[in-house]
Amino acid sequence: MSEPTTGTAPTAIDPHLLREALGHYPTGVALITATLDSGEQIGMVVGTFTSVSLDPPLVAFLPDRGSRTFARLREASTFCVNVLAADQADLVTSWRGPESFAGVAWRPSPSGAPILEDSVAWIDCAYHQLVDAGDHYIVLGEVRSLDVQRPTSPLLFFQGGFGGFASSSFLAPADHDLIRAARLSEAAMEPLAALAAEESADVSLLALVGDHDVVIGTERGSAIRTYFEIGLRLPHLPPIGAVHLDPDHEAGLARWLDRLPRKDEASRERCREIAERVAAQGYSLCLVGHAPDQEIWQDVTRYIHGEPTPRRRRQVLSMHLDHLDYYEPDLDPDGTYDVRSITVAVPMAGTPRLAVRMSFPPAGADGRTVARWCAQVRERAAEVADLIQIRFGQDRVLG
Secondary structure (H helix, E strand, O other), rough: OOOOOOOOOOOOOOOHHHHHHOOOOOOEEEEEEEEOOOOOOOEEEOOOOOOEOOOEEEEOOOOOOHHHHHHHHHHOOOEEEEEEEEHHHHHHHHHOHHHHHHHHEEEEEOOEOOOOOOOOOEEEEEEEEEEEEOOOEEEEEEEEEEEEEOOOOOOOEEOOOEEOOOHHHOOOOOOOHHHHHHHOOOOHHHHHHHHHHHHEEEEEEEEEEOEEEEEEEEEEEOOOOOOOOOOOEEOOOOOOOOOOOOOOOHHHHHHOOOOOOOOOHHHHHHHHHHHHHHHHHOEEEEEEOOOHHHHHHHHHHHHHOOOHHHHHHHHHHHHOOOOOEEEEEOOOOOOOEEEEEEEEEEEEEOOOOEEEEEOOOOOOOOOOHHHHHHHHHHHHHHHHHHHHHHHHHHOOOOO
């Protein structure tokens, strides 16, 4: 083993590289709360909470030295750590300060600090020591009381995004909606096979499972080799997934738009317009755009083939936002178009919600041909609904 070097100047570390490297190590997310003497509640989201010692019982978190929220927290002599659950990511991204307590259920801890009713666990503490640590503090808390109130998967921060944890041995082999969709596809593929052969395109049946469209059947016909295969998951990151939206259902539309960066108002407005147009015309049309660079495409490919990470999710979203101009174009009958996909929701009540997608028909089609393809996909989607109703009795939506 080599001896450690001494007396040499420290190597300058690029802070962006440091953040990127450490971002590949997942950390738990907690909300540190306190109640001030004035009665005001304060809350601070941290990704640095950790256990320190069993004897004496100590925990810690590491706030930025310049944090004004921590300066307010420090006015109280105690604080409470709320270990957040995987389904509380929206709470974190929408947290705006003391006013945020009005929108969540909580009760006071023994010290009077807020305990969120849906948190995994809470740990009530007194300040033990405050340690200077570069541009952060190390706050050591002495545990006074604690409890596990909701033993579920915790919220994790990883690669700049939020998610949960589940042991692979505990994962269900298949989602209930996915199993049902596979059964429904038995009645649906014949008209899709005919369309694929007629128009030399790939035609797929998709099922909405969670916030992904899952490919449950594909008929090959395109001259272009595509990546569509059974089991492939396509994330509903705007503008993808607009065929399943009802623009009049503002809550559902807002949830879809909230998958975009909050500060990107231009993209949010453009995606809202896309959703309204898709609803009006009854299909989603996407043209072939410029190819992403190799690194982005590798991340996208790994994401949709079952290796989703926050970084890859951001790459998928970035790729979509770079191509917004290719969605829902105004068709010139005499124009020339290279179509990537035409997607139509199957007009069928209940779950799972299905869609028919035509991918990569012959390039260089004129606007009249593209309009005809859109009409054909709509007809096939309606035919799929009729076939499923005949075989399984699932209600068709009129239209």
